[in-house]
Amino acid sequence: xxxxxxxxxxxxxxxxxxxxxxxxxxxxxxxxxxxxxxxxxxxxxxxxxxxxxxxxxxxxxxxxxxxxxxxxxxxxxxxxxxxxxxxxxxxxxxxxxxxxxxxxxxxxxxxxxxxxxxxxxxxxxxxxxxxxxxxxxxxxxxxxxxxxxxxxxxxxxxxxxxxxxxxxxxxxxxxxxxxxxxxxxxxxxxxxxxxxxxxxxxxxx
Numbered sequence: 001x002x003x004x005x006x007x008x009x010x011x012x013x014x015x016x017x018x019x020x021x022x023x024x025x026x027x028x029x030x031x032x033x034x035x036x037x038x039x040x041x042x043x044x045x046x047x048x049x050x051x052x053x054x055x056x057x058x059x060x061x062x063x064x065x066x067x068x069x070x071x072x073x074x075x076x077x078x079x080x081x082x083x084x085x086x087x088x089x090x091x092x093x094x095x096x097x098x099x100x101x102x103x104x105x106x107x108x109x110x111x112x113x114x115x116x117x118x119x120x121x122x123x124x125x126x127x128x129x130x131x132x133x134x135x136x137x138x139x140x141x142x143x144x145x146x147x148x149x150x151x152x153x154x155x156x157x158x159x160x161x162x163x164x165x166x167x168x169x170x171x172x173x174x175x176x177x178x179x180x181x182x183x184x185x186x187x188x189x190x191x192x193x194x195x196x197x198x199x200x201x202x203x204x205x
Contacts, residue, residue: 001015001025001027001032001033001036001058001060002026002027002033002172002174002175002176003025003026004176005033005037005172005174005175005176006042006045006047006048006176007037007041007042007045007047007048007049007172008033008036008037008040008041008042008058008172010042011040011041011042011056011057011058012025012057012058012059012060013057013058013059014059015059015060015061015062016061016062016078016081017062018061018062018063018074018077018078018081019062019063019065019074020062024062025060025061025062027174028065028066029064029065029066029068029174030173030174031064031068031093031185032060032062032064032174033172033173033174034171034172034173034174034179034181034185034186035091035093035171035185035186035188035189036051036058036060036172036189037049037051037171037172037178038051038052038169038171038181038186038189038190038193039051039052039053039058039091039189039190039192039193039196040052040053040054040056040057040058040189040193040196041054041171041172042054043055048172048178049170049171049172049178051171051193052189052190052193052194052196052197053193053194053196053197053200055200056089056193056196056197056200059082059085059087061078061081061082063075063077063078063094064094070094072096072100072102072103072131073102075092075094075103075106075132076100076102076103076105076106077106079092079106079107079109079110079117079132080106080109080110082110082115083109083110083113083115087115088114088115088116088196088199089115089116089118089192089193089195089196089199090110090115090116090117090118090192091118091119091188091189091192091193092117092118092119092120092132092133092138092188093119093120093183093184093185093186093188093189094120094185095119095120095121095122095130095131095132095133096130096131097122097128097129097130097131098131099129099131099134100131103131103132103135104131104132104135104136106132107132107135107136107137107138108135108136108137110137111137116139116192116195117132117135117137117138117139118138118139118141118188118189118191118192118195119131119132119133119135119138119139119140119141119188120133120141120183120184120185120187120188121133121140121141121142121143121154121155121156121160121184121187121188122155122184123143123153123154123155123182123183123184123185124153124155125152125153125154125155125156126155126156127155127156127157128155128157129157129159130155133159133188134159138161139161139162139191139192140159140160140161140162141160141161141162141163141164141184141187141188141191142154142155142156142160142162142163142164142166142184142187143163143164143165143166143167143182143183143184143186143187144163144164144165144166144167144187145165145166145167146167146168150163151166151167151182151184151187153182153183154166154184154187155184162191163187164187164188164190164191164194165186165187165190166182166183166184166185166186166187166190167182168180168181168182169181169182169186169190171186
């Protein structure tokens with residue numbers, strides 16, 4: 001996440017970079033900052049946009065490189081890292097089309113420790129399963145359009161848990177600006193942020 005974005009900087013908690021094994025969580029691609037803004041951009045600050053969970057903190061965990069590539073191993077490590085530090089809501093706006101027992105075990109670890117993993121269903125207009133969204137204890141999120149229909153690009157099928165807006169989502173851009181983004185990558189954090197709001201209202205649920 002862009003640590004200097006005026007709509008995000010006050011929300012950020014210390015995170016970790018699993019690619020460099022350090023605490024540098026700058027955004028090298030742009031996708032993470034946009035995802036973060038849709039979930040939790042600041043509100044009531046007369047600036048930019050408002051995320052769904054406008055007060056909940058954000059912990060950036062870097063697993064995606066500048067070429068838009070991540071490994072299941074790093075994603076799994078990030079899930080466990082977050083859970084071990086008390087994170088209750090985890091959003092993963094990346095995925096692959098092959099099953100991984102390592103990834104499934106990490107999602108189960110979150111579930112068994114009272115944390116929820118939300119993951120995007122991916123954008124290939126297919127019913128094929130994508131992971132970690134299709135893991136048994138993950139919440140798989142598809143995207144809807146302006147008319148509350150399935151977005152044309154969104155994956156679908158009986159493995160989907162929920163759907164949420166994913167077309168022209170106005171959010172934060174890397175470098176301090178704003179832009180419109182499409183994808184299940186944005187439907188997922190919007191859904192995750194709603195869960196954060198629910199838990200904030202009633203932590204006993």
